[in-house]
Every structure is written in structure tokens, then in C-alpha cells.
Amino acid sequence: MAEEIKVALLGAGTVGGGVIKVLEKNAADISKKAGKPIRLVKIFGLKENLPQYKENYGDNYIYTDRIEDILEDKDIKIVVELIGREHPAKEYIARALANGKSVVTANKDVIAKYGKELFAVAEANNCDLMFEASVAGGIPIITPLKTSLAANEILSIMGIVNGTTNYMLTKMTREGLDYNDVLKEAQVKGYAESDPTADVGGMDAARKIVILASIAFNTRFSLEDVAVEGIQNISAQDIKFAKELGYTIKLLAVAKKDKNYGISIAVRPTMLPNDHPLSNVNDVYNAIFVVGDAVGDTMFMGMGAGRFPTASAVCADIMDAARNLQHGDGGRIACTCFNKKKLCDKQNMFAPCYIRMNVTDEPGALSSIAAAFASQKVSLRNVVQKDLPNGNAEIVVITHSVSELNLEMALNLLKVLPVVEKICSVIRVEDKDMD
């Protein structure tokens, strides 16, 4: 075994630069804790980026735009993939593993989509494929699920795993602002991208919950298994009602296990009771709330993105891979998706639900709406009716726990009722007391 463990970096942008800085700043302690010096030797990037990399990170490293310089360098034991997106990141990871190198990545797209294939390559080559940074930035969650909570049967995972939407919802809640105003501000501040679809539409969170659910339930899930809904329809009005009722609206990524009917996975705006620990996770913070049969309720909170938080997770994985290399046990904790997939169907997924609608303000409106719910066995817990300035009325309903199937059928009936002008919002409620 060499006197130091040589590492190469693919991509030295925001996160990659953070990794370089952390490895440099904390080099002495990192070496002691990992057992041997960890030395970053090569940095790969596109030709046009290399001059900037050199300027930023100095002469201690070899810069290259030839991937073979890294993949075929037998001295390099750990490859850190931080170029992002699916291709060629996936191919580089596969080739590095095939060449017997351990790989650390922050790439949720690749892990969510190509995990199965890549873990097989890792296992065949006794290598590690580590990805703590792919979900919730610096928050330790992948490793705790695979180690500290591993004796538990996990019952559910609920996460605030998208900082952009949490920032926006926090701002809407605190200041009573509407979606579009807050989105504009978040874009100006750099918290939302110019095309914010992946964040506000829930797909970013969906990729993350696919990864978390796969580990938690020892089953390989894919994006098609997730019911995805974004926050685009959440209005200041909904947030106001939620407040009045003692709830906070968060974009939650949720994966739950029903002992008899299987797993359900969804990303959705959700009303949480104000005393739920996730309700108090604000701004760009992320948090993951895990319930295990032994441990009970646990929560992991921190920065879900950003240069240094993400670098913290990447460097921890590098250290862990380095320990495994020294002990000759690459792939020490391999893929644990040993269960067959069993997804819960709509008639066995239950939750209370908040529904806000505009109705014509005429006698019998409420009674015909109530009848529509009743016909689908949806029982109501709260009903609030308010007159609107335009002569219509607004009706807000919170149901008791209802199956997705019955909810869907009730909504279909409501949509065609003459008195219903518009169903404005349908938001699931996460409230144990109402189950």
C-alpha cells in the first residue's frame, strides 16, 4: 500500500472548488483520521475551463482535459465525479469503477437513474461507489441510513430536500407574499435558477427521495414510482388558511411503508402541524425526518446545498473510501436493495386532505358539495365558507384520512358540479392526530 492515497477530481466548479479548499485547509487532521495522507493529484475539466482552474487552485495539481489521464493512472485510487448531469458523468463513473477505482459523487441524476447498473460494476470490482453528497448537501443522511439506523425497519422518511422551494415557502409564510413575487425575488438572490422548473416542479426533490427510499426500504425505486407535484399552485390564500388552522405548508418528499400494501412515494406540498419538527425548518435549510421501528422519530437538519456543505459530504466519502482501501475492503457497505419492489396502490394510500374551491354563492351549494364528498365516503373534519367580493364564495375543507382513490373520485365529481367554479388547491395534510 502506497504511503498516500491519490485522488483525482472530475470538475472543479463550485463544489469541486470547495472540495479542494477543504482538503487543503484540514489536510493534517483529515490524514490522521483517515489513517493515511489523502492527496489530490489531478483535476480533469473541459479544455476551456482549465486556465481558470489553474488560476483558482494553483500549481499543486496536474490539470488535464483527457479523461484517460485519470482513468488509466494506476496510482489514482479514488475518483471524485463533480461534473454533474447524466452524460458523460455516468460513463466516467462506470469506467473508473471498471478500472478498480473507488468513486465518490454528488450526482443525484446519475445515482437515481443508473444506480443499479453502477453499483453492480462497483461490486464486481470490489470498489466503493459513495454518494452522500447527492442528497441534502452536507447533511449526513445516506451514511446514517446505511449504518446508524441500519438495525431499524424504516417506517417512513419525510424530507425537505429542496432549498429553493423551502426558501420560497418560508418567505410566502412570513410575509404573506404570492408565489410569483417570491419566485422573482429568489431568482434575483440566486436561490432560484432562471429556469426554476426542476425545483418548483418537484423533480429535484423526486430524484432525492428515490435515492433515500431505495436505501431506507432496501428496494430499488425509480422516478416513475414517485407521484410528483410542485409548489406552483400554492397561493398566499392557502398559506393564510393553513396558518389559521395551525399548519405550515412545506414541499415534502415522502416515502412510507404500509406493512400490508407496500411503499408509497410522493413529492407534494404538504400541510404540517406547527409543532412538527419539520415545520420549523426554514429558509434554505433542508431536513430529513426518519421514523424507524426501534429508534422512533429522528431528524437530520442542515444546509442542503452550497459549496462547502456539499464539499463536507464529498470529503467524508473520500475519507471513508480511503479507509476501505487501506483495509482492502472496498465495497464494505455495498448496495442493499435486496427487496422486491412492492408499491402501494391508490386505494390503500391514506392521508387527510385540504381542498380550497370557489363556488357560486347560492342556496344548496354547500349541501351539493357535501353530498359529492359523502358519495365517495370522504368525511369532512373542517369546513370554512367565506364570501368573496365577486359574489362567489370560497369553501375550504379538510377531510379526515381518505384514500387517494376516493379523493380522486370525489374531486372528479366536484369538478363537474354546476356550483363549483374552480378547485383552487388540493394539499395533503400530514397529521398523526387526524389519522
Next chain:
Amino acid sequence: MAEEIKVALLGAGTVGGGVIKVLEKNAADISKKAGKPIRLVKIFGLKENLPQYKENYGDNYIYTDRIEDILEDKDIKIVVELIGREHPAKEYIARALANGKSVVTANKDVIAKYGKELFAVAEANNCDLMFEASVAGGIPIITPLKTSLAANEILSIMGIVNGTTNYMLTKMTREGLDYNDVLKEAQVKGYAESDPTADVGGMDAARKIVILASIAFNTRFSLEDVAVEGIQNISAQDIKFAKELGYTIKLLAVAKKDKNYGISIAVRPTMLPNDHPLSNVNDVYNAIFVVGDAVGDTMFMGMGAGRFPTASAVCADIMDAARNLQHGDGGRIACTCFNKKKLCDKQNMFAPCYIRMNVTDEPGALSSIAAAFASQKVSLRNVVQKDLPNGNAEIVVITHSVSELNLEMALNLLKVLPVVEKICSVIRVEDKDMD
């Protein structure tokens, strides 16, 4: 390597029983995740306890009151110590390690006091000594500090690590009750022991912060390094003032690093701003808030005690030790106390401070108090004076950030001022905005 990994349990009371149940219930998945079946074979206990153990846990196990039956059984690879207290637990752990067995323990007293000696034995024998369950029950914190956050320079750790006192303070805060009433109720409910000294006096939390600080700062600390103060003097009055000022009072175990002056460790009632994540950790929940130079703010929350949460942590350690045994790398992550101890002195420890005192209501009282503070360079941020029914007045002061030394000298001056009847409370304030 044998086909299964044999485990023995020392002590099968509350937590031990939980471990047995978790290993039984989740046996299939635990084996798959750990790589091999983990089989509990022997249970050690006092002679008088064995009949009850047998009745509780059945015929699958060998029960013994002879420790040699376990320590000299070469097939047993992992010994789980759950008998508690210092002796003979410490001796059993040492002997098991000396015989080449890995040890898992929940014993904070032994780890806090004899850690150095025991880790040396573990290292000499290439064995693991794991102790996740010794701090904060089921909450993953030892392993995350040693792995997921290992690339960080840790700047501070603040924990609510005692469930009894958190339950009591939560109840005092919610219901405006006084200390003694809440203590009685907690004792009736079984949340506080009949002799509650270790909990309410802060020593239980002190043992835990010694362990956490040693890992976080890679330095072996001991109980003598901790300034300990309990919650016995916290009154309904203090909690009321805290509320008015936007704070929540928690018993915090705190370890902080000052780059120039070293580490300070304390257990103290502390006022936290209401929007601090620890302020919302209530009832018997525990949480540890860790700040790292890369990761920023993180928090780990969950049940800090109880049969199954603690068993969750113990079983995770058993699985991790089992993985190491399979790969022949016992002691994979050993003791990391490689730094020399450097404790911060009183003149370089800073925090704002809340002080409540009763004074005689006469002209010049406030001015002589203000002069006493000023003479020690303690500047005041808030001052509230209220008349009391008995003709005295109550003065509440919150200082700007002040050194422990100056605070101590100011308090000494105040105590001998003729106008000061009594200094009722001195509570540190944890508030970044006031530093």
C-alpha cells in the same frame, strides 16, 4: 470465518431486552445488511436475575452468571456491555477487549472516565470499542462525527442531551409552573428518578459532552474540564422574562473552540433565541447542534433514551463491528484523540448573560448596580426594573458579550452592594446577533 457472528450480552434489563427484541424482529434484514447472520448466543446476568431473563427471552439463549463463560468463549466475537455503572462494567470491557473481542457499550460513565485506557486495549488487540448508545440514545451522533463530518474542523457542539431536564423545562415553559412542582410530576411519570441529582444537577449531561467534545476536537477531555450548573435555580419568573425577551431556556451542554485560546466546555441553563433550532426541541427529545467549518450548522434530533431508541444505536454498532470482523479490520475507526488538550481560560470565554436580582427600592439603586457592571467593563444591552409587592424591586439585566472573568468579578461586586438583596439567577445567553 464462521458462518455467523456470535454475540454475547452482559445485562438484559431495559436496554438489553430491547436489543434482544430488535435482533429477533429484524434478524433477516440485519443479517443481509451486516453481511452475515448476527446471532446472540449467551446472556450474562446476576444469578438472581437469570430466572426473569429466561422467562422474558425464552430458550434460544444460554444464560449464565459466570463472566468467564463469555470472556473465555472463543466463538463469541462481540460482547455487548449493558450492565451500566463503572464497576465491574469497566473490567469486563477491558477483559473482553484483551481477549480479542469487539465490545459495544451504552455506558457513558465508563467511556467518559476510562475511555483512554480502554481504547488503548482495543487498539492493541485490533478490536472495536463502540459506544454510539452512550450519548443521546438512538440519535446517530458519534458515528456521524467520526465519519460524515470528519472532514470538518468542528467549531462548536451544543446539545440538549438530558431528557429529564428537557421535559421539565418544556413543562415549565408551556404551563408557567415552578421547578419543584414539575420535578414532582416528572418523578410520578417516571421521567425523573427519586434521586434526580445527576439529571437536574447537570452531571449526566456533563458525561455526555465530555464524550462528544473528545471526538469533535480530537482531544481527550475529562469531567474536571466541564463547568457544570444544573436547572435547580431556574424559576417560573426566569422563564417568564425569557419569553418576554424572545428566548427559550434549555439545559445546554456546550463545547466550543476558540482558534487562539482553546476549548471551553460547560453544562448550563442557557437562553436560546426562539428561532434557534434547539429552542423547538421539546419534551424528552434530545438534539445535538454541530457547527463545522465546511458543513455549517447541522442538527441531529431524536429520542435520547428509552429501551428501543437505545437498542437501535447498540444494534447498529453490533452490525458495524460485525462488518469489521468479516473484513479483518477490527478497530477500523479507532480513537482519534491526537490533539494535546488546550482549555480556554475564563478571560477568553465570552457570552452575553442574563442576571435577575432583587434590590431595595430606593433612589440610586439602579445607578449603583450600573456602576458595578461598568467598573468591570460589563456593558448592558437590556435593563428591566419591576416593583415587587414587598417593597423591593426586581432588576433584570442582559449584558452584551462578556468574559467569564469579568462576569464573575461583576457578580462578586454586586453581591456586596447594600442595595442588592439577592442575585436570583445568572443565565448565559446563546445569541449570535449579540456577540
